[in-house]
Amino acid sequence: MIENDDFVKEFLVESNENLDQLDRDLIELEKNPASREILSRIFRTVHTIKGTTGFLGFSKLGSVAHAGESLLSRLRDGDFSLTPQIANYLLAMVDAVREMLAAIEATGQDGGQDYTRLVGALQGFQGAPQARQEEAPKPGQEEEVGLETPSGPLLLGQILSQSGHVSDAEIEAALQAQRAGDPRHLGEILVERGAISPAAVREAIEKQKQQQAVYYAANTIRVDVYQLDKLMDLAGELVLARNEIMRLAAAQQDACLLGASQRLSRITRELHEGVTRARMQPIDSLWSKLLRLVRDLAQSCGKRVRVEMEGRETRLDRAIIEALKDSLVHAVRNAVDHGIETPEQRIRAGKPAEGLLTLSAFQESGQVRIEISDDGAGINLARVKQKAIDRGLVTPEQAASMPKREAMNLIFLPGFSTAAEITNVSGRGVGLDVVRTDVEKIGGAVEIESEAGRGSALKITVPLTLALLSASSPSDAASVSPCVRPVTQARKAEGRR
Amino acid sequence: MKKLSVLIIDDSSVMRKIVERSLRQAGLKLDRVMEADNGADALNMVQGGAIDLIFSDINMPKMDGIEFLRQVRATEGAKAIPILMITTDGTEPKVLEAISLGARGYIRKPFSSDQVRQQVAEVLAT
Incomplete structure (x- = not known):
């Protein structure tokens, strides 16, 4: 056998990264059970882990991965298609693998846990007998993106210049304006001058994004x-x-x-x-972990929840992302647990059976705005006010004259929500003061908007970085x-x- | 023995390192070791210069080992480079397909450096 200590560390890093992707892929696969592409990606990841464990001598990890792989290969061969039960087994496998990786990291061994039942379940799974379906060939699915790797991502000006939509002289003039202190983006300046159509700028930005993605994929290294x-x-x-x-x-x-x-x-x-x-890291590194949480929570409370994400590539200081982790978990948990109703309740209320949870993030002048919103039951404002009065946080007079927005944000006050009934009936409140404390600790702010019957949105604003000290020159x-x-x-x- | 330039293709960087290490432990003198994590990138490298031996995984994103093999065999100047497949299962239909497409053999994970030495010696002798 090959001496392998040096490889273990790298194996852990690689596998942990792959596992995060795996969680995401499995949840995606539940939505698109027919996607060959996702299934092959999942298969490949598990296959890779299994293949490497053989060298590193982690036989328990190897046997769990092997059992997962064989179930996956039967899925791939169309012996049966993915059901929530199979997805549960596969996610349990991912959890087991994650546990063993943690054990390896801590002790160098793949742990003392017994996974024979899981292995048995994975291997013995027979599935509901199902007619094999011939899959129609989908030529578009495996298409390669025919992009050349550029030597570096192009600047927007260069892309616009190549597009021929605008003259180099115009671009130069706009750049000149920027250098002279015009704070607007290049595209904005050009559009305002009438040098180019907004559509052409959008097209160029799209192209720039693609090039950046290709560039970063090919030119990224890992740093401790x-x-x-x-x-x-x-x-x-x-x-x-x-x-x-x-x-x-x-x-x-x-x-x-x-x-x-x-x-x-x-x-x-x-x-x-x-x-x-x-x-800086894309916020997606955190969100992708939330997907799994939503899925498991929704399943355990008998709800159906679809997650939509906007601005996954929005980048934040990793310290900020770390600091926000608990708050986002909290917010998502609240939204699924208390905000979104059961399918029956939703249908009675004239809503689609499946609830929608939207995570969005975008950068706005040195800050990032993050929103976690749901289309659930919303918060009953009258009850919030009453509770605040009961708890002695405001007087009845204050409550009566309080604008809606302020009243809603009473739920962030410490000591507001110790009572279970409010959360069960109206949707939110559990420990939101903790969320506020966490967010404010990193120089951010949080507020809530809600419409009874329509849903709620938790809006968090945080700085891009945790640097408390401005690096601009002292005035x-x-x-x-x-x-x-x-x-x-x-x-x-x-x-x- | 002359120094070899090898290309190792696997989507796992750990696996690529394991292959390289076992080549060195097998006592092979290596001139250049190139790495790619998918068939498409590897194909570009193959067109770029003299390679004595290629190790390729089968399951990979973008372009898998089978398609890579097929394309190399159609590439002027590269079609004669011996290719060994890396697999976890010698009975896999894909391995047979690879052999029929002109792979010179396969090594099965987990492999020892002795097995690698034998395989490489066989390939280079013919």
């Missing part, structure tokens, strides 16, 4: 998060040192020193921004020196998570 955090800390320290130098230089009246320190200042700012960007020397504390605080805040 610890290294990145360390770089971030150092960049923060550098900003402080830079501020100190700027302050001293300003007092020296030395033109050369001033020039050099300004250069240092600019480079420091760019470095800080660069490291910050490197730490006046006096405000500079007491800056040592924020970085330490920022580090503490991150260290807790």
Whole structure:
């Protein structure tokens, strides 16, 4: 056997990444049981794990993966099609694999758990006998995207120029305006000048996105998060040192020193921004985990929930994503558990049997807005007010004159929702004060909007990064020196998570 | 023995490293080791230069090992490069298909460096 210690770590990283995708794929497959593409992807992942365990000597992990693989291959061969029961088995397999990977990471062994029952269930599954269906060939399905990998993602200006919709002179003029301080996007400036149609800009942006996706896929490396955090800390320290130098230089009246320190200042700012960007992750890394939660919750409370996501590629500092994790889990849990009604209730209310949970995120001037909304029962405002009065949080007079929006947000107050009845009847409230505390801790804000009978939306606004300290150059020397504390605080805040 | 340039194609980076390690442990002198995680990228590499030996997984995204084999065999200047398939199951129909398409053999996971040495020696002797 091959010496393998070096491979174990890499195997864990690779497998954990694959498992996240697997969760997502299995849920997707439940919706599109006929998709060969998803099924092959799932099969491939399990197959890869199984193939590698043989070398690394994790026989228990190997046997679970093998059992999963054989069930998958029968699905692939059309022996039976995916039912919620099979999906449960397969998800249980994913959980078991995840447990063993965690055990391997902690102890180097694939754990003391006994999976014989799971293996038996996976292998012995006979499925409901079903007529094999001949699948119509779908030529489009396996089509390769015929994109060349570019040497780097093109700038929008370059793409517009290549498209021939706008002259280079116009683009140059717009870029000139940007350099002169026009804060708008290139496309906006060009459209406003009448140099190009909005449709052509949209087309170019679409093209740019595609190219970026291809580029990033081919030019991405993995970096240890610890290294990145360390770089971030150092960049923060550098900003402080830079501020100190700027302050001293300003007092020296030395033109050369001033020039050099300004250069240092600019480079420091760019470095800080660069490291910050490197730490950003798409919010999808968090959302994809929520899909599984929604699926399991919906199943256990007998509800049907469809999840839609917008802005999955929206990027946030990973520390922010970490900090938001519990809040989003909480919000999604509330929405499925209390917000969305059972299919029977929904039909009686004239809604489609399947509830809709929408996760959306978009960037808006240095901040990211995240919304978790459902089309469920909504919150009964009168009950919220009554509860707040009962708990002594507001007086009846205050409650009566309170605008709707403020009244709704009473549910974020600590001590508001200890009573179960409110959550059961009206939809929300469990521990929302905790969500608010968490979000505010990272400099964000949260509010809720709700319409009885129509659904609720939790709106979270957070900064793009956790840097409490602006890296832009200090405007006046006096405000500079007491800056040592924020970085330490920022580090503490991150260290807790 | 002359130094070999090999191309290892597998969608798992761990697997690619395992193959490379076992080649070295088998005592083969390696000149260049190239890696690809799918058949399509591998095809570009094959067109790029002199490769003595290719190891290819079968199940891969974008372009699987079978299609890769088919395309290499139709590529002028690359059609004679010996290809060994990596598989977990020698009885898999895909393995037979690969052999019929001109793969020179297969190694079965988990393989030992001895098995790799034997396979490679056989391929290079003919």
